[in-house]
């Protein structure tokens with residue numbers, strides 16, 4: 001894995017920071033913040049982690065390719081399947 005990513009993980013930064021956050025509009029590689037008061041969060045918003053997993057990994061549950069949203073038997077989901085998070089973490093590791 002790239003040294004930069006390894007460094008981020010050692011520093012406790014979530015790999016989902018590599019994508020922008022759709023919830024608080026944090027840019028890529030910037031931390032999530034609370035929109036109402038600007039407080040910096042140590043963990044990314046759940047929707048950001050979902051987007052990151054979607055960009056990074058195929059889904060073992062519904063068999064979609066990276067960048068394609070998960071679905072439940074054809075019905076689109078707003079977040080990805082649990083197994084896709086694991087897949088993305090293994091890809092990032």
Ligand SMILES: [Zn+2]
Nearest residue numbers: 021024032045
């Ligand atoms: Zn956020």
Ligand SMILES: [Zn+2]
Nearest residue numbers: 059062070081
């Ligand atoms: Zn899925």
